[in-house]
Structures are given as C-alpha cells and as structure tokens.
Amino acid sequence: MKQILVIAEVxxxxxxxxxxELAAAALDIKIKQNLQQISSDIHIIVPSDDPAAEAKKIAEQTGMDVTGLKIPGLKAYASEVYLYCLDRVIRTMNPSHVLAAHTSQGRDFAPGLALGLNAASISGVNCIQSHGDDLVYSRSVFDNTQNMVIRPTPDKPVVLTLLPGVFKPAPEKPEKSGRVDIQEIVFTPGSRGKGRIRHRRILKKPCENQALKGAKTIVAAGRGMKKKENLEFIFKFAECFSSSAVGASRPLVDMGWIGYEHQVGVTGAVVAPELYIACGISGSSQHLAGMKDAKLVVSINKNPAAPLFSHSDLCITEDILEFIPAFLKKTEAGESSA
Ligand SMILES: Cc1cc2nc3c(=O)[nH]c(=O)nc-3n(C[C@H](O)[C@H](O)[C@H](O)COP(=O)(O)OP(=O)(O)OC[C@H]3O[C@@H](n4cnc5c(N)ncnc54)[C@H](O)[C@@H]3O)c2cc1C
Structure with missing residues (x-):
C-alpha cells in the first residue's frame, strides 16, 4: 500500500x-489515485520534541493516522535535523507523495528531502489534477503570468510544497479519530560532534494589521501604481469609502513603498471585506489567497487579460492613474458619492 504523507507545519x-489544507490535498490525491485503481493511505507526521498532544489533536481533527515524530532537543525548526529525521522515518513508509506547506519551513526542507528519497520535487503547487493515468501538478511561473503543468516521472515518489490558502482545509470533527503512534528518532550530529545549524531566535512579524481586518472596504494598490508618490491617490480614493483601509500587493511592500501591515496575501493579511477594490494588481495566486473571500471585488487594470478580472465582480479596463484622479474630481464636485 502506497502512503500519502503530510508533514505537519509545527x-x-x-x-x-x-x-x-495539506490533509485536504492528500485526501484529494487519494481519491484520484483510487479512481486509477491505486490504493493508498494518508499519514500525517508531526515532528516535535514533544509531539504527543498535538499529534492526538490533529488525528481527532482530520480522522487521519498520525505519527508523532519525537526528536529530543528539537526546540525550533532546523533544516538539518528535519532532513535527518524525516528521511529516516519516511524511508520505512513506501510513500507515493510527501506534502509540505509552501512556507519558509517547507520550502527549506522539501528539496533536500526529495533528493534523499530520489523523488521529484515540485514547489508552490496550486492545483492537482488527473491527466490520463497520471497526476499532474500546476504552479505559477513568469511572475504569475503563466501556469505551468508538471508531470513527474511515474513510479517515483513526489515531494510537493503546496501554496497556503489554495486548498480548502479538511473539515473538522470526522466520525472517528485517526490512530496515533509516537516514534523517537535521535538526531546524530555530523562528524564535528555538533549540528551545523543552530536555532538562535525568532524575529516577530512587525505587526498584525488590525485596520485591514476590520475594514468594510479595502482599496488595494499594486505595481500598476508605478511609483511610491502615486500611492497618495490610493489613500485619497480609500477616504471616499466609510470604514475603509488601504491594502497592497507584496512587491510594493518589498520595494519599501508601504508598510508590511498593508500587505494582502498568503504572506500578508487574509481579509474578507464587503468590498475589495484592486488597483493595478495582476491577481497572482499568492495575492488571491488573501482576498478571495471578499464579498464584492472590483478590479481596475489597463490589461483586459489581467488574471484578477476572472475573480472580479466588476472589471474596469482603465489606466488607474487616470481613473482615480477622474473619480476624485467627480466626488469632489459632488457628482458622485460612494
Ligand atoms: C512565496 C511567495 C509569497 C508571496 N506572497 C505574496 C502576498 O502575500 N501578496 C502578494 O500580493 N504577492 C505575494 N507574492 C508575490 C506574487 O507572486 C506577485 O508577484 C504579486 O502579487 C504581484 O503584484 P502586483 O499584482 O502588484 O504586480 P504585477 O504582477 O506586476 O501586476 C501589475 C498589474 O498592474 C497593471 N497595470 C500596470 N500599469 C497600469 C496602469 N497604469 N493602470 C492600471 N493597471 C496597470 C498590469 O496590467 C498588471 O496586471 C508572493 C510570492 C511568493 C513567491
């Protein structure tokens, strides 16, 4: 029996x-494999220095069997320790798939794990589909303008990192809990007598964006705003709506145009306002993951083929740098009210 293994994010x-979300994707793979007459089982692995309680909890939440991988002395994530211990436990399990989250942890250890297991490694997966007798995996490429479909070599395991926010989480409270077992693996450091990587400290995110979370309307700016100075329009535009806040795509934060507390997306805030107005935002899967639950989405983009248009209720094909000033002029003149 093949195993679909989920590495819990701890x-x-x-x-x-x-x-x-990984558990839900594993279930989806299992169903697709069953249709292809391949029987498989799902198993969640929880690496931690004291995994018993959390292993029991996730087994109850998902109904899936769980191995608590007890790694004495593991106080925080360390790639070297994860690779050593996961490799040893996974080798005994006949995996067809190993799933990890596309987070800083998963992105760090997944390729090394694949190398050790002689498996294919596919990162940032946003869709899993059947194609004939095979499963194929999609990921965004070329700055999210294209989707690439990957078919790995058959009969080899596949290590996948899955984009957070894309797969709907497995429903909680199944009829019965999964089984839990605890396996202990002691990390044996390298020849110099100690691990090469040591955990020092975790730097906290600068802040949580309470303003974004509570806003009824979010006016969000993207790279289409062209330069930092133009964000002034976005703030004025947002003022036209009551209970509003300004959001932004990640490149604007990375370029230092606006603070991280404004970032919407998989590595920023996840929001669900009544109205989301996207200004010059293309609609990458990472951005969508943060705003796809907005009740009404309005997109303003000069490119009629912008991917966000297919997730929007109202699509305005305009130059944002002309649209907002014209809108503000009209509202100032009292000809329109939001
Ligand atoms: C691990 C990882 C995590 C990430 N997390 C996030 C995240 O949390 N949030 C996030 O947003 N991104 C995230 N990203 C980045 C993401 O992949 C995209 O690069 C980003 O969302 C693109 O931002 P954008 O839409 O502003 O820019 P672009 O993709 O460059 O799009 C700009 C858009 O503006 C339009 N435009 C240009 N000029 C005008 C104009 N004058 N008028 C109107 N429209 C115009 C263009 O047609 C285009 O559609 C992440 C990426 C990775 C790899």
Whole structure:
C-alpha cells in the first residue's frame, strides 16, 4: 500500500492550521489515485520534541493516522535535523507523495528531502489534477503570468510544497479519530560532534494589521501604481469609502513603498471585506489567497487579460492613474458619492 504523507507545519510546538489544507490535498490525491485503481493511505507526521498532544489533536481533527515524530532537543525548526529525521522515518513508509506547506519551513526542507528519497520535487503547487493515468501538478511561473503543468516521472515518489490558502482545509470533527503512534528518532550530529545549524531566535512579524481586518472596504494598490508618490491617490480614493483601509500587493511592500501591515496575501493579511477594490494588481495566486473571500471585488487594470478580472465582480479596463484622479474630481464636485 502506497502512503500519502503530510508533514505537519509545527511552530512553537503547535501544529499550524495550514496542516489541515495539506490533509485536504492528500485526501484529494487519494481519491484520484483510487479512481486509477491505486490504493493508498494518508499519514500525517508531526515532528516535535514533544509531539504527543498535538499529534492526538490533529488525528481527532482530520480522522487521519498520525505519527508523532519525537526528536529530543528539537526546540525550533532546523533544516538539518528535519532532513535527518524525516528521511529516516519516511524511508520505512513506501510513500507515493510527501506534502509540505509552501512556507519558509517547507520550502527549506522539501528539496533536500526529495533528493534523499530520489523523488521529484515540485514547489508552490496550486492545483492537482488527473491527466490520463497520471497526476499532474500546476504552479505559477513568469511572475504569475503563466501556469505551468508538471508531470513527474511515474513510479517515483513526489515531494510537493503546496501554496497556503489554495486548498480548502479538511473539515473538522470526522466520525472517528485517526490512530496515533509516537516514534523517537535521535538526531546524530555530523562528524564535528555538533549540528551545523543552530536555532538562535525568532524575529516577530512587525505587526498584525488590525485596520485591514476590520475594514468594510479595502482599496488595494499594486505595481500598476508605478511609483511610491502615486500611492497618495490610493489613500485619497480609500477616504471616499466609510470604514475603509488601504491594502497592497507584496512587491510594493518589498520595494519599501508601504508598510508590511498593508500587505494582502498568503504572506500578508487574509481579509474578507464587503468590498475589495484592486488597483493595478495582476491577481497572482499568492495575492488571491488573501482576498478571495471578499464579498464584492472590483478590479481596475489597463490589461483586459489581467488574471484578477476572472475573480472580479466588476472589471474596469482603465489606466488607474487616470481613473482615480477622474473619480476624485467627480466626488469632489459632488457628482458622485460612494
Ligand atoms: C512565496 C511567495 C509569497 C508571496 N506572497 C505574496 C502576498 O502575500 N501578496 C502578494 O500580493 N504577492 C505575494 N507574492 C508575490 C506574487 O507572486 C506577485 O508577484 C504579486 O502579487 C504581484 O503584484 P502586483 O499584482 O502588484 O504586480 P504585477 O504582477 O506586476 O501586476 C501589475 C498589474 O498592474 C497593471 N497595470 C500596470 N500599469 C497600469 C496602469 N497604469 N493602470 C492600471 N493597471 C496597470 C498590469 O496590467 C498588471 O496586471 C508572493 C510570492 C511568493 C513567491
């Protein structure tokens, strides 16, 4: 029997919610494999120095069997330790798939794990589909303008990192809990007598964006705003709506145009306002993951083929740098009110 293995995302000893998204994707793979007459089982692995309680919890939440991988002395994530211990436990399990989250942890250890297992490694997966007798995996490429479909060599295991926010989490409270077993693996350091990587400290995110979370309307700026000075239009535009806040795509934050607390997306805030107005945002899967639950989405983009248009209720094909000034002029003149 083949195993679909889920590596739980563990932070501060706790299993993170994204693990339930991985569990849902594992279930999807199992169903697709069953249709192809391949029988498989799902197994979640929880690496931690004290995994018993969290392993039990995720087994109850998902109904899936769980191995608590007890790694004495593992106080925080360390790639060297993960690779050593996961490799040893996974080798005994006949995996067809190993799933990890496309987070800083998963992106760090997944390729090395694949190398050790002589498996294919596919990162940033946003869709899993059947194609004939095979499963194929999609990921965004070329700055999210294209989707690439990958068919790995058959009969070899595949290590996947899955984009958070793309797969709907497995529903909680199944009829019965999965089984839990605990396996201990002691990390044996390298020849110099100690691990090469040591955990020092975790730097906290600058802040949580309470303003974004509570806003009824979010006016979000993207790279289409062209330069930092033009964000002034976005703030004025947002003022036209009551209970509003300004959001931004990640490149604007990376370029230092606006603070991280404004970032919407998989590595920023996840929001669900009544109205989301996207200004010059293309619609990458990473951005969509943060705003796809908005009740009404309005997109303003000069490119009629912008991917966000297919997720929008109202699509305005305009130059944003002409649209907002014209809109503000009209509202100032009292000809329109939002
Ligand atoms: C691990 C990882 C995590 C990430 N996390 C996030 C995240 O949390 N949030 C996020 O947003 N991104 C995230 N990204 C980045 C993401 O992949 C995209 O690069 C980003 O979302 C693109 O931002 P954008 O839409 O502003 O820019 P672009 O993709 O460059 O799009 C700009 C858009 O503006 C339009 N435009 C240009 N000029 C005008 C104009 N004058 N008027 C109107 N429209 C115009 C263009 O047609 C285009 O559609 C992440 C990437 C990775 C790899």
């Amino acid at each position: 932070f501060n000893g706790r299993v993170k919610p994204v693990t339930r």
